[in-house]
Amino acid sequence: MKKILTALTLSVLAATAAQASEGHIELKKSDWSFTGPRAHWDTMQILRGYEVATQVCISCHSFKYFSHRNLTTAGFTEDQAKALAGKMDMDVNQKLLSGLTAEDSKETYGLVVPDLSVMAKARHGGPDYIYSILTGYEEAPAGVDVGNGNYNKYFPGHVIAMPAPLSDGQVTYSDGTEATLEQMAHDVATFIAFISEPERVERQQMGVYVLIYLVIFTALAYVLKCAIWRDIKKKS
């Protein structure tokens, strides 16, 4: 038994060491409405994030897995989703695409700007990473040549082709919230987390019930097992 424990401890150590050597830059950690035991989508925050996305990010990034109808998963009514789509001259089922073509993007930035609709799953740290990137622009330290790029504390390699997209007061929120850089970054990261995994909150809420069911099932199976095995145990 002791050996099994030693082996397990070693393997856990090995696994954490592997993780540690992978993640190099410490990200900014933020509080998210959709994590932890009280996980939920904060409708107002998603609306603000949507406003940042459609007023700023959309000029370069597409959100190809998002259509306005998806907003109903976050607690919007069908009519609200339709109204928002209408404001953009879009149908509720239409994909949210940028006007920037792949060719133009290559010419300007030297690469095709990535789609943002699964971004929260496509990077270590997910929403924390997006939040860190958006707030991580700095003056390049002396001696670092960024070329045509920009210096970002959290981007692997630090030189990112995206110019700092957000600055204080960049958008006007419909709910009157003050649009500070931190606020906008947090809101849009929440929005991207939502469209990356719209089922996330439902999944986490459902998980509790399935787990409770399984614990009861397993406990009953154990009691039954002991009862059935009693005569065998007695004999030996």
Next chain:
Amino acid sequence: MNKAMKWFDDRLPIFSFLDKQLANKPAPKNLNYMWSFGSLAGVCLMLQIITGVFLAMHYKADVNLAFDSIQHISRDVTWGWLIRNMHMVGASFFFIVVYVHIFRGLYYGSYKAPREVLWWMGILILFLMMATAFIGYVLPWGQMSYWGATVITNLLSVVPVVGKSIVVWLWGGYNVGDPTLNRFFALHYLLPFIICAVVFLHLWALWTSKSNNPKGIDLKKQTDWIPFHPYYTIKDIFSLGVFLIPFTFMVFYLPDYLGHTDNYIPADPMKTPPHIVPEWYFLPFYAILRAIPHKLLGVIAMVSSIAIMFVLPWLDSSKVRSANYRPIFRQMFWLFLINVFVLGWVGANPPEGQFVVIGRVCTVLYFLFFLSLPLVSKYEKTKPLPTSL
């Protein structure tokens, strides 16, 4: 058996078969929880097949549509996210279960006479599972799918003379592309059913040679045996519950934890990811592959690291099965297990500096375990065996 069942059974004796081979099958009465992992592996296989068939109803094996179709499954298909998470986490848990199952066999000497063929079928299943999982990981057509497939299929090019032609034949072109994805989907659908067939042979061999037991002795006394049902059915149901709790936790709370974030970036043949790493269950073998500086020898070492288990019953000539009565083998077993974990850790890291050295030492130790067995089994002083339970 009621009348209708008997009528049917006289014509196709399924019920008597199940009764004889499952319900009333005598099993040693001292089997511990390590013996639950076989039935758990069966549950995993069924789970993969059922979730897989539902995924296949919505998946599109086309390089332009595959990535989108996975997103469609997670977003738009009713319960699609649940089915996909179960299939993804299920693959990892299947390997955990099968690895425990194999190490159980190693510890208790279950590979020895008269169970050599049973053991062979197991190793064959492991090979088939690895092929299935590797091919399955290509289907979502993310960056790791594409680059993993490119790196691993390229290994075949080391086969002398015909290597290059084999790779082109396998790809259906001059690189991993649409024809590759299409045939991989066909194979990914086929292989699990071949696994089922080999599992049947595995069980047939089991019914013929009967279960080994923790003491590793041949049970002669009638009272050492109990019927499989209800004793082991209820024990296995309890074990299933214990298994399903962490499984469910991963499915609902950490579905992507065991995967790689790069696989949510669509495959891009023009952009190589900084680290190409296989799924965790391949890491020890990947480490062995990279430990050897010569490409062909590396591939041979990697394949041998599993294939060597085919001859294990003859490398280890000790008549004593259970490691509980073999002091030296027992120490070797635990060191071997730790060594495999260290290899996995090396496999997860880039092949630089200390990792190269550690990887090489561990690769030598890995094979030394097997190759020293003829000597160890000859000179080891075993403890006296009990004659019954």
